[in-house]
Amino acid sequence: MVPTRQTTTLTFTLTSIVVVAIVVLWVFPGYLGTNCPTSTVADGLSYCAESVTLVDLVCVPSGPFCPATLMTSFSFEGVGFQLLLSSPEPGSGIAFLQGQIVERMGLSYRLTLLGDPLLGRSSVNWTSPDNAVLVVWQAPFLTIESDGSFDSTVTFGVSYEYLGGL
Numbered sequence: 001m002v003p004t005r006q007t008t009t010l011t012f013t014l015t016s017i018v019v020v021a022i023v024v025l026w027v028f029p030g031y032l033g034t035n036c037p038t039s040t041v042a043d044g045l046s047y048c049a050e051s052v053t054l055v056d057l058v059c060v061p062s063g064p065f066c067p068a069t070l071m072t073s074f075s076f077e078g079v080g081f082q083l084l085l086s087s088p089e090p091g092s093g094i095a096f097l098q099g100q101i102v103e104r105m106g107l108s109y110r111l112t113l114l115g116d117p118l119l120g121r122s123s124v125n126w127t128s129p130d131n132a133v134l135v136v137w138q139a140p141f142l143t144i145e146s147d148g149s150f151d152s153t154v155t156f157g158v159s160y161e162y163l164g165g166l
Contacts, residue, residue: 040136040157042125047134047157050076054085054097055151071099077158078104079133085152087142094118095141095152101133103162109133115141115152132162 036048054072073082083099097113111126115137123138134157144150 038155040134040155042127042134042136042157043131045131045134046160048077048160048163049134049155049157051153051155052083053151053153054083055149056085056087076156077163079158081156083154085142085150087150095150097135097137097141097152097154101128101135103128103130103132111135113137115139117141130162132159133157134159 036050038049038051040047040049052072052074071082071084073080075081080102081099082101083097085095085097087095094117095115097111097115099111101109101111103109107128107130109128113124113126113135115124117139121139123136125137126135127133136155136157137152138155140152142150142152
């Protein structure tokens with residue numbers, strides 16, 4: 001029995017789909033198995049990413065109560081983040097982002113980023129030494145709200161390779 005043109009085309013199409021699916025799963029392990037809000041690429045690696053708004057309160061020296069600086073803690077894709085937003089002088093636009101990152105296997109890293117619009121950078125990034133975690137902080141580094149508090153949006157990500165490897 002000689003295969004028909006339609007049978008050959010259908011076989012070729014199905015084989016192509018299977019090959020593409022295998023290659024995608026091999027190149028991007030964990031990509032289809034995660035519920036990533038967004039994806040971002042840094043240094044050639046793809047990251048499952050999410051953004052969070054960090055808030056800090058401006059302490060008025062003449063006030064009777066000066067609130068403690070707020071540490072924002074959250075978990076994303078099994079990685080723990082503790083981030084602290086602070087500014088030496090809120091009106092200056094200069095800010096610091098400090099924190100600790102704890103990966104699933106217990107690896108812990110500290111980060112400190114300086115957001116300074118006078119340096120002319122549109123963003124500052126931090127990547128863990130094993131490239132599993134990415135933190136991106138884009139200008140404006142601080143937004144001062146009408147109530148005197150200030151906030152900033154930070155994007156953080158976990159590499160698809162890291163997600164697929166565990």
